[in-house]
Amino acid sequence: MSPATWRSPLSAALHRNRAQPESRYFQLATVTPEGRPQNRTVVFRGFSEPTNQLKIITDDRSEKIAQIEHHPWGEICWYFTQTREQFRLSGKLTIVDQNYPDATLQQERQQTWQSLSDAARLQFAWPHPAQPRTEEKEVFSPPPPDVNKPLPNFCLLLFNPETVDHLELRGNPQNRWQHRQDESKTWFVEAVNP
Amino acid sequence: MSPATWRSPLSAALHRNRAQPESRYFQLATVTPEGRPQNRTVVFRGFSEPTNQLKIITDDRSEKIAQIEHHPWGEICWYFTQTREQFRLSGKLTIVDQNYPDATLQQERQQTWQSLSDAARLQFAWPHPAQPRTEEKEVFSPPPPDVNKPLPNFCLLLFNPETVDHLELRGNPQNRWQHRQDESKTWFVEAVNP
Numbered sequence: 320m321s322p323a324t325w326r327s328p329l330s331a332a333l334h335r336n337r338a339q340p341e342s343r344y345f346q347l348a349t350v351t352p353e354g355r356p357q358n359r360t361v362v363f364r365g366f367s368e369p370t371n372q373l374k375i376i377t378d379d380r381s382e383k384i385a386q387i388e389h390h391p392w393g394e395i396c397w398y399f400t401q402t403r404e405q406f407r408l409s410g411k412l413t414i415v416d417q418n419y420p421d422a423t424l425q426q427e428r429q430q431t432w433q434s435l436s437d438a439a440r441l442q443f444a445w446p447h448p449a450q451p452r453t454e455e456k457e458v459f460s461p462p463p464p465d466v467n468k469p470l471p472n473f474c475l476l477l478f479n480p481e482t483v484d485h486l487e488l489r490g491n492p493q494n495r496w497q498h499r500q501d502e503s504k505t506w507f508v509e510a511v512n513p
Numbered sequence: 514m515s516p517a518t519w520r521s522p523l524s525a526a527l528h529r530n531r532a533q534p535e536s537r538y539f540q541l542a543t544v545t546p547e548g549r550p551q552n553r554t555v556v557f558r559g560f561s562e563p564t565n566q567l568k569i570i571t572d573d574r575s576e577k578i579a580q581i582e583h584h585p586w587g588e589i590c591w592y593f594t595q596t597r598e599q600f601r602l603s604g605k606l607t608i609v610d611q612n613y614p615d616a617t618l619q620q621e622r623q624q625t626w627q628s629l630s631d632a633a634r635l636q637f638a639w640p641h642p643a644q645p646r647t648e649e650k651e652v653f654s655p656p657p658p659d660v661n662k663p664l665p666n667f668c669l670l671l672f673n674p675e676t677v678d679h680l681e682l683r684g685n686p687q688n689r690w691q692h693r694q695d696e697s698k699t700w701f702v703e704a705v706n707p
Contacts, residue, residue: 339594346590348542348550356542356550358590360599396540396552400533400594405554445686445706452689452704459686492639492653495646510646512639 323371324508325483325498329406336401345397347375347478349386349412357386363397364431367477373408375476376431376439379416380447384474387412393478403488408480415475424475432469443470486513517565518702519677519692523600530595539591541569541672543580543606551580557591558625561671567602569670570625570633573610574641578668581606587672597682602674609669618669626663637664680707 336342348358364374373395377383387393395408415424432440444461446453453459464470483498493513500506530536542552558568567589571577581587589602609618626634638655640647647653658664677692687707694700 341592341594344592346540346542346552346592348540348552348588348590350544350548350550354544354548354584355586355603356544356552356588357601357603358540358542358550358552358588359601360590360592390548392549394542394550394552396542396554398535398538398540398554400535407551407553409549409551442707447706449689449691449705452706456686492650495643497643511643512641512646513636 322506323480323483323498324506325406325408325480325485326371328485328496329483332399332402332404332406336399339401342399342401345395347383348394348396349383350390350392351382351386352389357383359383364434367427370479372413372477372479374427374431375478376435377414377474377476378443378448379472379474382449384414387414387476395478395480405484405486405488407484407486408478409482409484410478410480413477413479415477417469417471417473424477428473428475429467429469431475432473433466437463440464440466440470443473516700517674517677517692518700519600519602519674519679520565522679522690523677526593526596526598526600530593533595536593536595539589541577542588542590543577544584544586545576545580546583551577553577558628561621565674566607567672567674568621568625569672570629571608571668571670572637572642573666573668576643578608581608581670589672589674599678599680599682601678601680602672603676603678604672604674607671607673609671611663611665611667618671622667622669623661623663625669626667627660631657634658634660634664637667 343363344360347361348356361375367374391411393412397406415428444464446458485496487494495511495513496508497511498508537557538554540552541555542550555569561568585605587606591600609622638658640652679690681688689705689707690702691705692702
């Protein structure tokens, strides 16, 4: 696999904005089976090394699961406030759920589960998201799940970028680049007008 | 028109996060004619009072114009870092371009143009966005456009929310509400599980 031309500027952005915890949040857009866009903030969980796929986690009770199963395309919009730059990554999503057949990815699903905070793991034991609010407070304080065994509804999402648009708002004029792949899947970059 | 139940919590969020300029940026997702999601950061330009429509500006040379003409649905994801809360607004977009027939909205298009900074107006006189980078620096320093006459490619975008999902990450458990409209278009709100 050729090195992706966008990995270096994205690493630099993550480094320069590291003082802000929200620099690891981005907005993921997907499409419903009816063809409408949906958009939500998710947390970047690192890369699935040695690939260029970004790791996200989700609950299989979340609406985005049905959306991705029906239509695997997504677009990430990642805005860094400190350096005032934006990355738009367009690509395909893979859902690694409890039944996903690949042993390596099951291992990565487990490692990602282990790397979560206690509070993050606990949310997967909460009542069904987006259903009418459960009044019993105690259902939001269940016993902590096993650190070594992901709950069945825990999913690893892998996002595989096909194109990346990078905009720097600083500078006059602004700078913008488009990262794409040629027929042999080699990444190249082109400067475009902002 | 009934008052929208989400206007008050959104106003509160804008007020509490006002120290950060980026609290007025949000991510707008649309769908391409091929059915793929697209997602980009845009600036909130206030409401088209007295309606509940959010104002955005765009260039008619931008890709989102063709997307919205083909498929007017969008979803805004608006994350406030200071108060750690997210609003997801799902609704329809209207493009008020230079040929839009409504006189009141043409006036609003002109007022929005007048309210922009000189730098923001100047960008509408720049070369075609996303085309190979124009090397001549002087084309990015054109004469300032007329403050009172929007350039032909300047568009006002109006976003009309149909549902709003509000999530507060602070609190244990977190709080989440869904704002919807009944058959008579009266807004109501329901607490749901986070």
